[in-house]
Amino acid sequence: MSKYRETDDLHMLLQKFFLCICLRFFLLKIPFSHGTDTLTVSVPISDYIGATLVSSGGRSVLGFFCQGTSGNRYAGIWYLKDPHTVIWVANRDSPLPNDESGIFSLKDDGNLGLSSKDGVTHWSTKVKAADVNSNRTAKLLDSGNLVLSEISQGGELTLLWQSFDDPSHMDLSRMLKQENFKLTSLNGPYEQPDPSDLCNHFNSCGEYGVCNSQQKTICRCLPGFKPRQPNNWRQGDFSQGCERTSLPSHGKPNQNTFEELKFIKIGTKNKEIESTSLTQCKEECLRNCRCQAYSYNHNRSTATGRCLIWSHVLSDVQEGIKDGYNVSFRVSSGNHLLHCKTSSSFLCTYFGLLALGTLLICAGSSCTGKHHYIIYLVVVGILALVITVGCRVYVWRKLARERVAKREAILKHLAFHHISSENRINLEIISDQFAEHNEEGINVPFMDMEIILESTNYFSDENKLGQGGFGSVYKGKFPGGQEIAVKRLSSSSVQGFEQFKTEVLLIAQLQHRNLVRLLGYCTNQEEKLLIYEYMPNKSLDFFIFDPKRCLRLSWETRMRIILGIARGMLYLHEDSRLIVIHRDLKASNILLDEEMNPKISDFGLARIFEGKQTAGCTDRVIGTYGYMSPEYALEGSFSTKSDVFSFGIVVLEIISGKRNTGFIQTKIARNVLTYAWRLWIEGNAVNLVEPMLEGNFNGEEAVKCIKLALLCVQNDPQDRPTMSNIVSTLNNENATLPDPKQPAFLIHGDSFFEASSSQVSSMSGQVSSMLEISNSLHYGR
Incomplete structure (x- = not known):
């Protein structure tokens, strides 16, 4: 009998023990508030019990919080109704470990301090020590200001420190206006920060x-x-x-x-x-x-x-x-980071203790009927929780393995090298030679495919800006609001693949206000994507060749666009660390930003040189009909003067508002170049200016620009001016120019021919066999 009594006593003792543990564990996790706005030496704020200090009006809270998933703990002040708005942090530069051991207290020396369980001080007010007979308190105001004050033996109140004066206080000007008061510190007046600086x-x-x-x-x-x-x-x-x-x-x-x-x-x-x-x-x-x-x-x-x-x-x-x-x-490294305690870990522990306590309680009783039902519910709940967590872990690990496999496939597919010569940029992408580990490699952000898909609404037709020979272009918006233009290169286009390599390698090294900016790139199996800054006014051809939209381009705007293009080309030819020949300068490749400033784009056909080399030759001529120089179209020779020729054509198009290849004036002049030369010979060059301007332009300036454009399209490349000469001429009102020579050749129908009719037949066959025509991408970015 005594044996059974001892067993019953043991069961009762275990019941009480586990009930106490469960009750204590549950109560400790409930946030605790002092119910006061004042901190004294005898009543510290402990992170372990979740204690807080609340202002008298219930607007501000002082306590501990965990930022994100780092596991770091901070003591700070936030709004009671908006806990995400932290307005002051004590230990901003010295976070507490994730063990909830922080104590915010008024120390014996009269200073406010923050320390951890090991006694390390993470923050302190560091004001002078309190006198023996003085009484110090810290009070939290509704404004979010924590004030440390001292009452002397004679009853005089002195302000020693306030969080408004602390460098870690944020966005105070708004609160000062709301409270309509001014505080004075022993350390000097408070300087209000700029409320517009959200950082x-x-x-x-x-x-x-x-x-x-x-x-x-x-x-x-x-x-x-x-x-x-x-x-x-x-x-x-x-x-x-x-x-x-x-x-x-x-x-x-x-x-x-x-x-x-x-x-x-x-x-x-x-x-x-x-x-x-x-x-x-x-x-x-x-x-x-x-x-x-x-x-x-x-x-x-x-x-x-x-x-x-x-x-x-x-x-x-x-x-x-x-x-x-x-x-x-x-960029690619381990992620062995601590994580904040989550509610799931708390629930697991809580239900585990609850289940164990319930089983022990039932062990000392008959556990019939209702008790069996309770046990059943608890066990089923725990099993369901374990299965749910297990499934989530399995899915997460599976997705993680897929991301690793995809990333490794991308690394094998891409192997860009640092551009050091004309030959190196034409290297094929070789496996296992991705240059991210090379300090001299190209630092172009690799962007996640999922973000791009979401930004472009999965390449929906509503977001499509245009389509061309290399693929399509879509408008997108990054998380945070930044608008982008995504060029989706065609998987079947060999030119698109070459353009992809060239643009990623080249544009990343070029930084100029008149060049479009490459934000990043992405590859995913057959997908090749280039991400650019978005240009809201699309491209130059969108305006100058449209009878209505051309009215938005005043003469001053056209001149500013011409000068901007010239400056961009000067940077490519002379001012960048590499000599870049664009080879596809045309109106559709000139993008316009919000203020109609031009930005040169599409570097897929560009060639790069170093040192003093400024020319090259190829047996595969690729260009755009109407913009190629004669030496390039007929012989495959290209140089910086080839770009000068294209620039001259673009200038004539900007001035006249007519497309070079689609212009038909008379049987003699079937393109803008021919027409401009005829007017120049007749002394009527000013008649080339866009009729829609109706005399709202500077005649002398127009003639100078036309003359400069005709100098750019001369037959001999040596006769053409350099881009530095062009920029200097455009900036100098009194610049004098030589008379231009007859243009190299004129475009007639679908073939090229020189001004000398005797050579037309011999050249037409040569051109038709060498010339590969690429379409333009007509889109805005």
């Missing part, structure tokens, strides 16, 4: 997001990352940050690349080590599988260098900071 908000763009208040869309993801919540980004909510587009590649240094961003500030704490060179700093980062980014700074005065390593989740990243670092971010 002053803590971690405005989330983890792995970059904030740049000078850009139209202030948030974008770091290289190698994509928005974690694309729909929220489109609506302007960047708080969830970004996630990697590729999976870890540990142990494979050749699959790790870095992309440098300039003038960067990172809120995440870094590790500083001594380093003698940039290469050593990079190797230090590669050896650390947790390294996210590095920056090397060399001190010339002391001949020493320091290497900064970021090994934690990157948060509060800002761009365009005057005193910022040049930081190289790891």
Whole structure:
């Protein structure tokens, strides 16, 4: 009998024990509020019990929070009705570990401080120590201002510190206006930050997001990352940050690349080590599988260098900071990051304890009827939860393996080399030679196919801007609102494949206001995609050849477009580090931005030279009907003067408003070039100007431009001016020009012939056998 009694006592003891554990565990997870707005020495705020400080009006809260999925813990102030708006962070540069051990308290010396369980201080007000007889308190106001004040023995109140004066306080000007008051600190008056600078908000763009208040869309993801919540980004909510587009590649240094961003500030704490060179700093980062980014700074005065390593989740990243670092971010690397505690882990633990407690409770009773039913529900619930979690893990791992396989296939399919010569740009894409690991490689962002599909609404016809010989072009919108133009190259076009290689390799190295900007590229099996900045006014031919839209182009606008094209070509020929011959300059390849500024595009046929070489020859002539120079069309010889010839044709088209190849004036002049030459010989060059302008133009300026264009299309390439001469002439009102010689050849029907009729028959056959005509892409970007 006593044996059974002892067993019953043991069961009762176990019942009470597990019920206490379950109750304590449940209560600890319920957020706890002090119910007061004042912090004293005896009542600290503990992250472990979820304690908070609430202002008297219930508008602001001081407590602990976890930012994103990093696992980092912060103490800060936020709005009670809008917890996502954090207006002050105490330990912005020194996050707490993810063990909920943080304590925000009023210390014995009278300072506010934040410390962890190991006693490390992560933040402090650092004001003078309190007197023995003084009484200090910290109060949270409805405005979001945390005020530390002292009451002397005589009852005098002194303000010692306030969060409004702290550099980590964000967006205060709005709150000051709402409260209509002014506070004064012992450290001096408070300077209100610019409310338009949204990057002053803590971690405005989330983890792995970059904030740049000078850009139209202030948030974008770091290289190698994509928005974690694309729909929220489109609506302007960047708080969830970004996630990697590729999976870890540990142990494979050749699959790790870095992309440098300039003038960067990172809120995440870094590790500083001594380093003698940039290469050593990079190797230090590669050896650390947790390294996210590095920056090397060399001190010339002391001949020493320091290497900064970021090994934690990157948060509060800002761009365009005057005193910022040049930081190289790891594009393809490991993602061994800590994660915040989620509700699912809490539920698993809670239900596990609940089930164990229930079984033990029932072990000491008959467990019949209702008790069996309870056990059944608990067990089924736990099994369902385990199965659900298991399925999610399985699906996630399967998708992860597919992403790795797709990425590896892309890496084998692409193998771009750094452009160092005319020959190297024509190399075929060779497996296992992708140049991302090469510091001299081309840093063009590789973009995820899923994001592009979503941006273009899966290449819907509604988003289609145009179609040409190399493929189609679609309008898209990135998460965050940035508009893009996606060129989808035809899988069956050999020219499209060559153009894809050339544009990715070339445009990434060219930066000029009159050249279109390549934002990235993507390949997926047979798909080859180029992503450009979007040009809302489409292309030049969209305006100058339309009887109604041409009215938007005043004479001043046309002259500005001509000068912009000339400056862009000058950069290609002389001012860039490479000598670039475009070979396909025409009106449809001149894009116009919002202010009608021209940008040269479509570099698929371009050729590149280094050193003093400025000419080449090919046995495969590819160009556009009506714009090719005679030496290129007939002999395959091309040079910078070939582009000058095309520029002259474009200038005549801009001035006249007539397409060179579709113009029919008389039987004698069946194209703009012929017509312009006839008018020049007759002394009536001004009659070439677009009739719609109705005299609203400068006659002398028009004649000078026509004369310059005719100089560009002369027979001998040596007679044609250089682009530097052209730009100088356009900028100089008093520039004098020689008389132009007769154009090299005139276009008649579907063949070429020189001005000398005796040579027409011998040249027509040669041209027809050599000339390959490519269509233009008529679209806006």
